[in-house]
Amino acid sequence: MKNICKNIIPFLALVILVGCSSDKQESQIEEPAENIEVKPERKELLTVKDTIEANLSEAMKRLYLHDNSGLYENEFAYLKDEHSFDSYITFGQITYRNPKQVSRLVVDSIELFQHDSALTWVTIDLEDATGKVETISEQPLITYYHNGRWIKPTVSVIQNQIPYDEIIQQAIRDAEGGK
Numbered sequence: 001m002k003n004i005c006k007n008i009i010p011f012l013a014l015v016i017l018v019g020c021s022s023d024k025q026e027s028q029i030e031e032p033a034e035n036i037e038v039k040p041e042r043k044e045l046l047t048v049k050d051t052i053e054a055n056l057s058e059a060m061k062r063l064y065l066h067d068n069s070g071l072y073e074n075e076f077a078y079l080k081d082e083h084s085f086d087s088y089i090t091f092g093q094i095t096y097r098n099p100k101q102v103s104r105l106v107v108d109s110i111e112l113f114q115h116d117s118a119l120t121w122v123t124i125d126l127e128d129a130t131g132k133v134e135t136i137s138e139q140p141l142i143t144y145y146h147n148g149r150w151i152k153p154t155v156s157v158i159q160n161q162i163p164y165d166e167i168i169q170q171a172i173r174d175a176e177g178g179k
Helices: 002-028 048-064 077-082 158-175
Strands: 101-113 117-127 133-146 149-151
Touching (some): 048 101, 048 117, 048 149, 077 158, 101 133
Antiparallel strands (some): 117 133, 133 149
């Protein structure tokens, strides 16, 4: 038994070293300078228009795939606290399926109102069951900046969110000792 251990341990050490050394050799191979592509680092900030378009497009793509969670994520907090997603998808505004679905959405322009809401003008492509696409331009939508993102609620309304926010702010003040 001792002889087997004496022979196996050096063998295992050799296998480990050979395995590690071959990785090291491969990683040391350098590519000729002419084959290396240098990409300048771009740090463009997204505009409000870009972020609104990305959020609306994402929700519409998910809806197009019959995934209503994109709509739920675009609701105000009070509604999500009062209703689970399972409850939400039973609402009439959500269960109704328009025979035409949004297949593309582009934000044409926005008019900001104190960075908490915006009148958003969009162009949408509506696709029917046969695949025919109808483009509708300059459709107005009201979007809201809520919880760090731009949303377009389907069921919830700002009039119900405002008192909800006031209750939360009062609770925060009370927790901090009434400051």
